[in-house]
Amino acid sequence: MLDVKDIRKDFPMYSLHNNEYEAKPLHYLDNAATSFKPSVVINKINEYYNNYSANTKRSDYSLAYKIDQEFEEARKIVASFINANIDEVAFTSGATMSLNEIAYSLLYELKEGDEIILSYNEHASNVLPWYNIAKMKRCKIVFAPSDKKGVITPNNLSKVITKITKVVSLASVTNVLGVRQPIKELVKITHNNNALFVCDGAQEAPHHKIDVKDTNVDFLALSSHKMVGPTGVGLLYVKKEVQNKIWPFIYGGEMNSRFDSSLSVSLKEFPFSFEAGTQNIAGILGFAEACKYLNNIGLEEIEKHEKSLKTYAIKQLKEMKNIILYNDFNDSGIITFNVKDIHAQDVATYLSSNNVFIRSGNHCAKLLPEVLNVNSTCRASLYLYNDYSDIDALVSSLKKSGDFLDVYF
Amino acid sequence: MSTFDITNPVILREIIMDHYSNPRNKKEIDDPSFILVHMDSASCIDDIYIQVKIVNNIIKKIYWHGEGCAISTASTSIMSELVINKSVEEAKNIIHNFYNMLESKEFDHDLLDEAICFINVNRQPSRITCANISYRGLEKVFEKL
Numbered sequence: 001m002l003d004v005k006d007i008r009k010d011f012p013m014y015s016l017h018n019n020e021y022e023a024k025p026l027h028y029l030d031n032a033a034t035s036f037k038p039s040v041v042i043n044k045i046n047e048y049y050n051n052y053s054a055n056t057k058r059s060d061y062s063l064a065y066k067i068d069q070e071f072e073e074a075r076k077i078v079a080s081f082i083n084a085n086i087d088e089v090a091f092t093s094g095a096t097m098s099l100n101e102i103a104y105s106l107l108y109e110l111k112e113g114d115e116i117i118l119s120y121n122e123h124a125s126n127v128l129p130w131y132n133i134a135k136m137k138r139c140k141i142v143f144a145p146s147d148k149k150g151v152i153t154p155n156n157l158s159k160v161i162t163k164i165t166k167v168v169s170l171a172s173v174t175n176v177l178g179v180r181q182p183i184k185e186l187v188k189i190t191h192n193n194n195a196l197f198v199c200d201g202a203q204e205a206p207h208h209k210i211d212v213k214d215t216n217v218d219f220l221a222l223s224s225h226k227m228v229g230p231t232g233v234g235l236l237y238v239k240k241e242v243q244n245k246i247w248p249f250i251y252g253g254e255m256n257s258r259f260d261s262s263l264s265v266s267l268k269e270f271p272f273s274f275e276a277g278t279q280n281i282a283g284i285l286g287f288a289e290a291c292k293y294l295n296n297i298g299l300e301e302i303e304k305h306e307k308s309l310k311t312y313a314i315k316q317l318k319e320m321k322n323i324i325l326y327n328d329f330n331d332s333g334i335i336t337f338n339v340k341d342i343h344a345q346d347v348a349t350y351l352s353s354n355n356v357f358i359r360s361g362n363h364c365a366k367l368l369p370e371v372l373n374v375n376s377t378c379r380a381s382l383y384l385y386n387d388y389s390d391i392d393a394l395v396s397s398l399k400k401s402g403d404f405l406d407v408y409f
Numbered sequence: 410m411s412t413f414d415i416t417n418p419v420i421l422r423e424i425i426m427d428h429y430s431n432p433r434n435k436k437e438i439d440d441p442s443f444i445l446v447h448m449d450s451a452s453c454i455d456d457i458y459i460q461v462k463i464v465n466n467i468i469k470k471i472y473w474h475g476e477g478c479a480i481s482t483a484s485t486s487i488m489s490e491l492v493i494n495k496s497v498e499e500a501k502n503i504i505h506n507f508y509n510m511l512e513s514k515e516f517d518h519d520l521l522d523e524a525i526c527f528i529n530v531n532r533q534p535s536r537i538t539c540a541n542i543s544y545r546g547l548e549k550v551f552e553k554l
Contacts, residue, residue, distance in 0.1 A: 345536075345539070346479045349535070405479065408527075409421060409422060409529055
């Protein structure tokens with residue numbers, strides 16, 4: 001187990017909330033939505049604004065040179081975090097933007113009748129851009145069936161993939177049930193059918209070492225804010241070999257080499273062609289700092305820590321007759337449940353009155369009810385700074401959740 | 410004055426539980442003479458359809474169906490009983506008073522009757538939209554008149 005007491009010292013949210021002035025300690029269990037930020041990340045952002053505030057890639061003075069160096073150093077750190085080469089990662093505003101950029105970058109590659117394979121488990125950001133592209137290009141969306149545990153097995157992908165499949169786009173870890181997909185095998189099947197594999201890594205990156213060389217995905221999207229980094233920053237990975245298939249979606253300064261009035265435009269190479277306009281420089285530096293912070297603690301340690309907390313939680317929740325568990329079988333840090341006869345949102349509001357913060361609803365995965373047969377669930381999601389006391393608070397509050405209306409009186 | 414003690418949380422709680430467990434006027438009908446509105450809040454799971462039949466400016470029938478939390482379910486059920494056989498103007502006045510109550514402003518206790526059980530819902534600000542979803546829906550119905 002990680003030394004949570006020590007780790008919490010790194011996070012101002014704990015020092016500000018868990019003190020003598022707060023009536024109840026903070027039990028933050030909504031990490032799949034977003035995470036707290038350590039001081040090193042916050043300080044890095046401030047450092048940029050306080051010490052070397054200048055734009056990147058366009059100026060010749062020494063101050064600008066310093067930030068250019070920092071910026072490319074950040075790219076190196078973030079690229080190495082997923083074992084990519086430096087010329088394979090572009091910065092975006094987050095996984096949503098990355099997935100949109102991937103979809104639209106393939107606009108010229110896709111043609112009428114092509115198929116795009118998704119799954120029922122996907123987050124809106126890995127469904128709706130494809131719906132839109134499918135409408136524009138008259139492509140067909142196909143859903144790969146999952147097994148009872150939410151896994152897209154290689155066999156199931158093989159059943160739906162065909163010669164006209166152009167793209168398979170799946171989350172490596174799903175955001176409601178925390179299902180880990182066998183990405184490496186799925187990529188192999190995809191490539192055997194000459195299709196491209198897009199991986200939504202937003203829920204995997206904070207907890208598990210991503211290795212794009214090992215899985216051989218063609219595209220990967222992730223968000224900094226779920227992995228102790230700042231909001232408004234994300235990463236778009238495009239494998240070198242497929243960079244000739246994509247075309248930028250957003251146009252502006254510093255992504256082109258030259259253009260003239262005859263409409264002739266020459267673009268820079270990837271990743272610069274995908275970084276139009278002034279970037280979220282402070283956020284990007286903070287993102288790299290977050291990667292360093294996670295590397296120092298160790299993703300393996302973090303994953304182990306979450307696993308022990310989940311096992312501890314599941315053991316107690318299973319003993320409670322009024323709790324319905326939806327993903328007790330997997331070892332992700334996500335616990336998805338309902339309390340019998342109480343609406344998920346009422347449970348979340350009640351838990352909030354005990355300072356236990358979880359998410360309720362459909363978690364942006366609006367297709368999942370079609371297979372889960374339940375419209376809304378409660379989701380408690382763990383991270384490195386959670387401990388047994390958070391689980392105890394969750395369990396003991398749930399034991400009293402029959403009184404869920406108390407919060408209104 | 411209301412027929413119950415609005416300072417007694419046990420009673421207010423019972424009203425909510427009663428309407429949540431046995432919602433009134435909850436059914437879906439296939440009749441084009443009813444005005445239909447669909448209320449699905451962007452931030453939560455509430456997904457409620459309201460069907461209202463208005464004849465000569467009077468709300469003759471009101472039904473609703475869909476899925477919601479305890480607060481939205483109970484509130485919609487209570488609203489349906491409050492506005493039945495009322496004129497559109499009377500219903501608008503009820504809506505106005507209900508909004509006032511949620512904003513901790515002055516309101517007519519008699520007009521709101523059982524809907525007073527939501528007097529403290531603003532202790533959970535995120536849930537105000539659950540409590541007023543059907544009132545907002547009824548306003549949309551009136552816009553269609």
